[in-house]
Amino acid sequence: xxxxxxxxxxxxxxxxxxxxxxxxxxxxxxxxxxxxxxxxxxxxxxxxxxxxxxxxxxxxxxxxxxxxxxxxxxxxxxxxxxxxxxxxxxxxxxxxxxxxxxxxxxxxxxxxxxxxxxxxx
Numbered sequence: 001x002x003x004x005x006x007x008x009x010x011x012x013x014x015x016x017x018x019x020x021x022x023x024x025x026x027x028x029x030x031x032x033x034x035x036x037x038x039x040x041x042x043x044x045x046x047x048x049x050x051x052x053x054x055x056x057x058x059x060x061x062x063x064x065x066x067x068x069x070x071x072x073x074x075x076x077x078x079x080x081x082x083x084x085x086x087x088x089x090x091x092x093x094x095x096x097x098x099x100x101x102x103x104x105x106x107x108x109x110x111x112x113x114x115x116x117x118x119x120x121x
Contacts, residue, residue, distance in 0.1 A: 029105070036101065039094050046087045053080075 057080070
């Protein structure tokens with residue numbers, strides 16, 4: 001698909017008004033970055049909890065506690081496996097989102113550099 005780019009000289013006050021209106025409708029970059037940081041912190045907290053649960057499971061295995069009933073043991077293993085997979089998937093998702101936002105910031109910075117080097121006011 002071809003992309004058409006038009007360059008039009010627009011007075012600075014009109015440009016500010018239009019951009020301000022758009023910015024008012026969307027989440028700011030700073031707010032989104034803080035949300036991503038908070039999400040990453042939560043993922044790290046979940047990783048610590050999973051590590052603690054793994055240690056507890058290992059301690060129980062070493063203690064050679066009587067094995068639970070056959071059906072219950074399978075459910076416990078399934079629950080542990082699903083929790084681990086879910087935490088891993090959320091971690092990968094958040095890492096991908098961080099990479100996407102870093103790429104967008106890079107594109108925006110390149111665009112701003114291009115505009116300032118052309119001397120548009």
